[in-house]
Amino acid sequence: MSNLFTEHLWTRVEPIWKSYLEHPFVKGIGEGTLNQEKFKHWLKQDYVYLIDYSRLFALGSAKAEDLETMTVFAKLLHGVLDMEMDLHRNYAADFGITAEELETTEPSAITTAYTSYMLNVSQRGGVENVIAAVLACEWSYNFIGKSLAEWPGALDDNFYSSWVNMYASDEFTELAEKCKRLMNQQAKGKSERELKRLEEIVIRTSQFEYMFWNMVEKKEQWPVNVRGEKQFG
Numbered sequence: 001m002s003n004l005f006t007e008h009l010w011t012r013v014e015p016i017w018k019s020y021l022e023h024p025f026v027k028g029i030g031e032g033t034l035n036q037e038k039f040k041h042w043l044k045q046d047y048v049y050l051i052d053y054s055r056l057f058a059l060g061s062a063k064a065e066d067l068e069t070m071t072v073f074a075k076l077l078h079g080v081l082d083m084e085m086d087l088h089r090n091y092a093a094d095f096g097i098t099a100e101e102l103e104t105t106e107p108s109a110i111t112t113a114y115t116s117y118m119l120n121v122s123q124r125g126g127v128e129n130v131i132a133a134v135l136a137c138e139w140s141y142n143f144i145g146k147s148l149a150e151w152p153g154a155l156d157d158n159f160y161s162s163w164v165n166m167y168a169s170d171e172f173t174e175l176a177e178k179c180k181r182l183m184n185q186q187a188k189g190k191s192e193r194e195l196k197r198l199e200e201i202v203i204r205t206s207q208f209e210y211m212f213w214n215m216v217e218k219k220e221q222w223p224v225n226v227r228g229e230k231q232f233g
């Protein structure tokens with residue numbers, strides 16, 4: 001295993017994350033061709049996802065064993081609530097969707113499953129579980145943003161160029177790097193068995209990321225709603 005735990009993790013998640021770049025939703029962002037109704041579904045679902053995601057950083061701060069780690073989690077929390085969610089609020093305003101509408105979105109089945117998984121593993125373990133749960137989210141979006149930024153035309157006359165720019169930006173890259181540094185610090189001195197357990201969390205969340213792209217592509221909610229009406233993908 002390489003010295004840095006994140007380098008080892010990269011060898012495990014690379015094939016999963018490369019599959020995101022072939023996903024029609026992600027390709028649609030990079031090529032500027034994504035159907036805007038699908039994007040609105042992402043905006044709303046992602047907004048409520050990010051609310052729970054923020055809770056994870058608050059939990060990380062509460063579980064931290066030193067002031068420095070506490071501060072890093074607090075900075076990550078600020079990064080989501082202020083910087084990342086501003087992207088959503090700005091796109092929503094263009095569509096005439098209010099911040100309240102975003103905030104009161106009913107989470108879909110996949111959104112609920114994904115955030116519940118992250119909150120569950122984070123509550124069960126120490127601070128290392130929290131950072132393992134949030135790592136793929138921050139790092140994989142940065143990976144996608146930077147990859148799409150190199151696609152021809154992704155940053156020119158593309159409705160989604162603000163999306164690509166934000167996730168590829170130096171500011172967002174620094175948030176992803178903070179997560180990687182925290183993961184490596186927490187991995188130090190852990191047994192092989194413990195590292196395997198953390199690796200599994202990163203792989204599971206990477207698989208959830210793919211399911212989230214699928215959910216927004218298909219505008220999925222729940223397979224059956226409260227009136228008994230079925231939704232087929």
Ligand SMILES: Cc1ncc(CN)c(N)n1
Binds near residue numbers: 084138209
């Ligand atoms: C589902 C998901 N995963 C990750 C990110 C990046 N914080 C996000 N906005 N949405």
